[in-house]
Amino acid sequence: MSPRAQVYILAALLTFLGASLTIYKHFALGFPLLPGEYRTVWTIEAKVRFNADGGPVKAALTLPRAQRNMEVLGETFSSSGYGFNIVHEDDEHRAVWSRRQASGVQSLFYQLDVHQTPGAALEQSLDLSTEVVKPMLGAREQEAVRQAIYSLVEAGRARSSDVSTFTSELLLALADTRNQDRNLIFGYYKDRSFVDVALVVLAAADIPAHRIRGLYLEDDRRRLDPEDLLEIYDGKRWVVFEPSSGTPGVPKNFFIWQRGGKSLLDVEGGRNSGVTFSVISNDVPARDVAMLSTSKEKEALVDFSIYSLPIEQQSIFKLILLVPVGALVVVLLRVFVGLRTSGTFMPVLLAIAFIETQLLTGLSIFVLILILGLWVRFYLSRLNLLLVARIAAVVITVVILMGAISVVSYKLGIEQALTVTFFPMIILAWTIERMSILWEEDGPYEVVIQAGGSLLVAVLAWWVMTNRYIEHWTFNFPELLLVLLGLVMIIGNYTGYRLGELARFRQLVR
Amino acid sequence: MQFRLPALRLPPFFRGGLVSPFKLRKLGILGMNARNVRYIARYNDRDKYPIVDDKLNTKRAARRYRIPVPDLIAAFDTQPTRSRIMKVIEPLQQFVIKPARGSGGKGILVIVGRDGEDYLKPSGNKVTALDIQRHVSNIHSGLYSLGGKPDRCMVEALVDFDPVFDKYSFEGVPDIRVIVFRGFPVMAMLRCSTHDSDGKANLHQGAVGVGIDLATGKASHAVQRGLRVDIHPDTKMPFSDLQVPDWKDLLKLAASCYEMTGLGYLGCDIVLDRKRGPLLLEANARPGLAIQIANGIGLRTRLEHIESMTLEQLEKNVEERVNYSVDYFAARTTL
Numbered sequence: 001m002s003p004r005a006q007v008y009i010l011a012a013l014l015t016f017l018g019a020s021l022t023i024y025k026h027f028a029l030g031f032p033l034l035p036g037e038y039r040t041v042w043t044i045e046a047k048v049r050f051n052a053d054g055g056p057v058k059a060a061l062t063l064p065r066a067q068r069n070m071e072v073l074g075e076t077f078s079s080s081g082y083g084f085n086i087v088h089e090d091d092e093h094r095a096v097w098s099r100r101q102a103s104g105v106q107s108l109f110y111q112l113d114v115h116q117t118p119g120a121a122l123e124q125s126l127d128l129s130t131e132v133v134k135p136m137l138g139a140r141e142q143e144a145v146r147q148a149i150y151s152l153v154e155a156g157r158a159r160s161s162d163v164s165t166f167t168s169e170l171l172l173a174l175a176d177t178r179n180q181d182r183n184l185i186f187g188y189y190k191d192r193s194f195v196d197v198a199l200v201v202l203a204a205a206d207i208p209a210h211r212i213r214g215l216y217l218e219d220d221r222r223r224l225d226p227e228d229l230l231e232i233y234d235g236k237r238w239v240v241f242e243p244s245s246g247t248p249g250v251p252k253n254f255f256i257w258q259r260g261g262k263s264l265l266d267v268e269g270g271r272n273s274g275v276t277f278s279v280i281s282n283d284v285p286a287r288d289v290a291m292l293s294t295s296k297e298k299e300a301l302v303d304f305s306i307y308s309l310p311i312e313q314q315s316i317f318k319l320i321l322l323v324p325v326g327a328l329v330v331v332l333l334r335v336f337v338g339l340r341t342s343g344t345f346m347p348v349l350l351a352i353a354f355i356e357t358q359l360l361t362g363l364s365i366f367v368l369i370l371i372l373g374l375w376v377r378f379y380l381s382r383l384n385l386l387l388v389a390r391i392a393a394v395v396i397t398v399v400i401l402m403g404a405i406s407v408v409s410y411k412l413g414i415e416q417a418l419t420v421t422f423f424p425m426i427i428l429a430w431t432i433e434r435m436s437i438l439w440e441e442d443g444p445y446e447v448v449i450q451a452g453g454s455l456l457v458a459v460l461a462w463w464v465m466t467n468r469y470i471e472h473w474t475f476n477f478p479e480l481l482l483v484l485l486g487l488v489m490i491i492g493n494y495t496g497y498r499l500g501e502l503a504r505f506r507q508l509v510r
Numbered sequence: 511m512q513f514r515l516p517a518l519r520l521p522p523f524f525r526g527g528l529v530s531p532f533k534l535r536k537l538g539i540l541g542m543n544a545r546n547v548r549y550i551a552r553y554n555d556r557d558k559y560p561i562v563d564d565k566l567n568t569k570r571a572a573r574r575y576r577i578p579v580p581d582l583i584a585a586f587d588t589q590p591t592r593s594r595i596m597k598v599i600e601p602l603q604q605f606v607i608k609p610a611r612g613s614g615g616k617g618i619l620v621i622v623g624r625d626g627e628d629y630l631k632p633s634g635n636k637v638t639a640l641d642i643q644r645h646v647s648n649i650h651s652g653l654y655s656l657g658g659k660p661d662r663c664m665v666e667a668l669v670d671f672d673p674v675f676d677k678y679s680f681e682g683v684p685d686i687r688v689i690v691f692r693g694f695p696v697m698a699m700l701r702c703s704t705h706d707s708d709g710k711a712n713l714h715q716g717a718v719g720v721g722i723d724l725a726t727g728k729a730s731h732a733v734q735r736g737l738r739v740d741i742h743p744d745t746k747m748p749f750s751d752l753q754v755p756d757w758k759d760l761l762k763l764a765a766s767c768y769e770m771t772g773l774g775y776l777g778c779d780i781v782l783d784r785k786r787g788p789l790l791l792e793a794n795a796r797p798g799l800a801i802q803i804a805n806g807i808g809l810r811t812r813l814e815h816i817e818s819m820t821l822e823q824l825e826k827n828v829e830e831r832v833n834y835s836v837d838y839f840a841a842r843t844t845l
Contacts, residue, residue, distance in 0.1 A: 335543060384644045387651030437653060441616055442715070495544035497535075502528040505539050507736050508806060509529045 007493050011486035018482030025477060030117075030293065032286035035472035039289045041073060041282050042217045044255065045111045048265060050273035052102035057082075057269040059108060063093040064257045069250075071115045073292040078109040092258075106270065114255065115289050116217070132208050145188045148181040153205045155181075163207060163234035164248060170205070171230070171246030174198055195228040195243050208233035210260040212240060215277050217253045224277040226257060226264060287476055306478060319352060321474040324484050326351050326461040333457050335491055338500030341454040342434050349424045350454065351461035356422035359462060363455070365405060365423065370451065372401050373432035374439070381436065395429040538811030539802055545775075549813065553692065553774025554795050561771050562793040566610045566664055568771075575770040577763060578789045580781075581667040585610075589650045590663075592643050599629075599642060604668035607642065609649040609661045615712065617654030619645050620683070622668065632681055632709055669789060672782035674755055678702045678720075680744040681709035683781065686722065686760065686788075689797055689809065690776045692824060693768035695761045695835045696812040698722040699804040700754070704734065705744045718742060719804030720749055725840030727757025731806040732845065738806075740845065750845040760788040761832045767793050769828070775813075805841075812839055 001009075025031045048059055063086070066072060077084055082097040097108050152173055160166035173179055174197065189197050195211050202209040212229040229250070230241040240250045250256070258264055267273040291307060306317045326348035333339045341347055354362035376397045380390050402423065409415075431454075439447045464470055473480055497505075534541070540549075561567050572579045583605060584598045599605060603624055609617040619642065623630040629637045646663050648654070655661040675684040682703025689697045699721050703709045706716030713719045718739060721731035729749040732739050741748045754760065764778040767790065777797025780788050802809050815838070816824075826834065 338542065384640060386647055387653050433653075437616075493547060495541070495547045497531045497539075497541040498543065499528075501539075501541050502531060502534070504736075505534055505803065506527070506529050507733070507738070508537060508539060508803065508808065509533050 004493060007489050011489040014482045014486035014489075018479045018484075018486070021479035021482075022477045025479070030286065030290040031476055032290070035468050037286035038283040039115055039286045041284045041289060042114050042116070042255070043111060043280050043282060044114065044215065044217075045109060045278045047276050047278070048097075048106075048108040048110070048267075048273070049276070050106055050267045050270035052104060052106050052270045054101065054103040055269050056098070056100055057102045057106070058096065058098045058267070059106075059270065059273070060087075060094045060096045060266045061108075061110060061275065062258045062262075062264050063095050063110070064112070064255070065093060065259070067256055069117055070255055071117055071293050073113040073115055073289065075110070075112040078111070082108065092262075102269075113292075115293065116253070132203050132206055134203055142188070145185055148184040149201055149204045152179075152181050152185070152201060156205075163232065164239055166205070167202070167207070167230070167232050167239070167241055168246040168248065170201060171198060171241060171243055174201065175244055175246070193228065195230060198230055198243055202230075202232060212256055212260070213258040213264055214254050214256040215279060216251070217255050217279055217281070219279070219281040221280075222276075222278040224279065226275065226277065227254075229254070229256075231259065318471075318475050319355070321478060321481070322355070322465045322471070323348060323352070324481055325465055325470055325474060328484060328488060329461040329464050330457055331488055331491055333460065335494055336498060338498035339453045339457060340450055341457050342431055342438070342450040343427070343454070346427055346431060347454050347457035348461055349427050350458035351465055353423045354458065354462040355466060359459065362423075362462075363459070366428075366455070368405065369398060369401050369423070369428060370432060370435070373398055373428065374436055377432050377436045381440075391429055391433050394432050395425055398425050398428050398432070534808075538808030538814075540799055540809040540813065542799060544810070545799060549691075549775040550796055554776075555772065558772045559795055562773065562776075562795045564610045564662070565608060565612075565792055566662060568790075568793055569664075571770050572790055575766060577766055577770060578783075578786055580606075580669050580783075580789050580791065583665040583667055585665070586646065586650070586663045589647065595643055595646055596639065598665055599639075602665075606666045606668055607645060607649070608664050608666060609654045610664055611655040611659070611661045612649075613655070615710070617645075617649055620668065632683075669781050669791075670784045672755065672784045674753075674782065675700070675702070677745050677747040678718075678742050678749070678752060680704050680742075682707070682711055682717075685711055685791060686754065686780045686782075687797065687801060688761065688764035688778045688780065689801060690764050690768055690778060691813050691816050692774050693765055693826070693828070694816050694831050695724060695764050696816065696839060697801050697805055697809055698724060698761075698764075699801045700729070700752070701804075702742060704742070706734075713800040713804070719800060720752065721801075721805030721807075721841070722754060723841035723844050724761070725836050726844065727754035727760075728752065728844040730841035730844045731804065733803050733806070736803065748845075752845075755782070756787050758832065758836070761835065762828050763788045763790060765828045765831050765835075771795075 026033050046061065048061055050059065063075075064070075064072070077095060079097050081102075082099045084095070084097050087094050087096055095110055152170065156166050156169040156173060160169045174182055174185075174194065176182060185197060185201070189200070192200075199209055199211065209230060209232040212231050213226045214229065215224060215226060228243065230243050231238050232241065233239075239248050241248055242251050265273055265275050306314055306321075309317065327345060330341070330345060330347060334341075334344075350362075350366065353366075356362075357365065373394060377390075377394055380393055385393065402425070435447050435451060438450060561571050566582075566585055569579050569582055583602070586594075599621075602621075605621050607619040607621075612618065619637070620632055621629045621637070621642075622632050625636060627639065629639070629642065631637055649661050649663040652660045669683075671683070678684060678700070679702045684700060684702050686698060686700050688695050699719050701711040701713065702718040702720060703711050704716055704718055708715065711717050713733075716735055718732055718734045720729045721733075722728070723730040729752040732749045734743060740750070760780055760782075763780060767776055767778045768774075771793055773793075773795050775795075775797075777794035779791040779794065781791050783789050799809070
């Protein structure tokens with residue numbers, strides 16, 4: 001295979017790999033393609049309160065399970081003085097706080113951050129019991145209630161075609177305060193909630209059902225009590241109903257805490273126990289959400305990447321990842337335009353310095369150091385020093401100049417000039433050395449051309465590197481470097497003319 | 511049938527300043543990128559570069575292939591002591607100090623005479639022994655070499671230039687550049703220094719580039735700073751009278767550099783010595799493209815012609831290759 005074909009195949013492979021990793025990261029892991037995307041993260045806090053009797057205390061709180069439409073990003077438990085662990089029983093996760101001795105009002109906290117992923121349906125759980133426990137309605141005084149319940153069931157059955165529509169009808173009837181049967185039933189079950197009553201009636205109708213405890217996620221809500229939904233089994237699958245409206249499906253923003261199962265909270269050794277919830281929403285950068293949700297699953301693409309580095313190193317990498325982009329700018333300008341620069345990739349280093357110093361400050365400091373450095377260098381060249389010693393002398397001079405610029409500008413109140421330390425000193429010294437040789441050999445005109453070319457490339461590279469999209473892509477999708485690599489390889493194969501050559505060979509066209 | 515693209519509409523700022531790349535392509539002009547990818551990368555093996563990149567190596571190879579070169583007086587492989595430099599240059603009236611790995615003619619110090627303790631440059635400026643010592647030290651530190659690598663320094667005899675070009679050169683060293691592709695000379699030019707170029711033979715500094723007809727050794731075209739000229743701007747001599755003596759010998763010397771270096775795409779810089787005839791000054795694995803401007807024609811057509819030859823046609827000795835080029839690449843007109 002010819003080297004040219006190899007380049008194209010390799011470049012295509014690299015580009016494909018980089019692009020598909022990027023697409024995967026965007027769609028599967030939720031990394032945002034554009035900067036500035038925010039996601040709502042809900043922080044839900046459950047507060048367990050009870051009065052301890054003074055003896056051993058054990059409080060068990062059922063914890064929410066992983067759900068498809070809600071992504072749990074993190075949990076925290078606060079339990080000062082309590083022993084704490086999470087037990088798994090019957091497919092349920094329960095947080096258990098325990099203490100040998102406690103008295104008075106006790107507060108325990110469980111907090112979790114969730115992120116709503118839209119569109120995912122509630123998963124069908126196969127291990128929920130479909131057993132129906134018929135209500136005990138044998139006694140004489142309950143005869144009327146039994147009649148009322150069966151009349152409701154009959155009425156509902158007549159007006160429905162299947163389990164689902166029946167449940168809707170039944171719930172509507174139960175919500176209708178003009179319905180005499182309904183009022184009779186509620187009169188009997190005075191101390192029971194709507195969902196409790198609905199469960200009794202559904203049991204009478206031989207429909208497996210249970211309650212779902214959860215919360216409506218609304219911003220800045222405190223002391224919320226858990227709300228209930230109904231879930232019925234229609235013979236094939238479980239269907240959720242909103243009890244008061246009778247509509248099927250999980251309401252939007254509803255966070256399911258407990259599905260079926262037993263009690264939400266059990267307290268041993270305490271009285272007056274209860275759980276209240278509070279909810280707040282935060283707008284968090286989409287990338288952080290993606291990072292949190294993937295870090296739990298140990299996604300290899302994220303786990304073995306720069307994200308696993310400490311934050312400080314990450315911010316260094318943020319800068320380093322911009323270097324290839326700067327290099328691409330240099331490649332483009334040299335291959336397609338034919339700009340001459342002093343030192344092939346010196347402009348990239350200069351551009352990085354400009355990122356730290358801001359453009360105008362950076363430009364003026366660079367020009368100032370270059371001019372002063374050249375002036376010193378001209379004197380040094382008369383002292384007959386060895387080259388390495390002379391460049392070291394220029395390095396030291398550059399450092400002194402930087403220090404002087406910093407101090408003087410600070411005293412003058414121009415704090416921006418303090419960023420002068422970001423300039424690569426050795427590169428500056430070499431640039432000064434090369435420029436001074438250029439001056440001696442080819443005259444000041446060439447110095448201006450090359451310094452100007454370098455500065456132009458540096459400013460262009462700076463402009464590209466500070467683009468917020470570029471910054472976002474290089475840091476969040478480092479695999480795009482593979483695409484960049486492919487691109488550079490293809491450019492390396494370009495055999496067409498440079499822009500400069502269109503002017504250079506002008507007179508050959510007659 | 512000819513496929514025509516609509517004329518490129520350039521902004522007024524560029525109009526007249528730029529030409530269409532399609533026109534350049536049609537004229538067979540070789541661009542820098544095409545030179546690098548299609549010719550240098552393909553025909554020049556990396557491992558052969560040291561022969562041309564280090565002038566001391568070139569000299570050694572030239573001796574083996576009996577190619578005449580300027581005499582080497584001394585070579586300093588390591589940083590020499592002051593007394594050692596003085597011991598070499600003290601008895602000399604004329605010499606040239608060069609970095610072995612210098613690029614673009616950088617770091618070449620030419621001494622044409624003595625003025626007491628001082629040394630004279632071609633421009634008449636005086637140079638002290640201390641300056642020369644510093645120059646040698648700079649060369650060794652790698653100031654003129656690519657990438658600043660430590661370099662070696664050589665002291666060469668000053669070529670006793672054939673006076674034939676005296677009328678076409680101002681203060682400087684006229685040399686002939688021949689592009690040799692797979693052993694065939696494909697294009698040649700004479701670089702004449704001018705007052706404008708400060709005695710230097712670099713075209714972009716204002717030297718005159720004179721395209722030389724491969725068939726006759728006569729000037730075919732001359733250009734200074736991109737503009738066509740007929741006479742030397744300083745000496746006012748018409749280039750139409752220019753004739754390179756021993757032209758065939760010069761071409762043979764250039765062509766034999768192919769065997770010497772093994773490089774497929776090569777630029778040979780040749781000077782004419784009064785007694786010895788053509789001498790190889792240096793060879794270049796990355797010759798520039800200005801030769802096209804000097805000749806007023808593109809290189810690419812000629813290179814592609816050689817590329818289209820069969821292996822059998824390529825199997826020729828130096829004499830046959832030169833004859834082929836002389837026949838095939840003759841200029842349509844001379845000045």
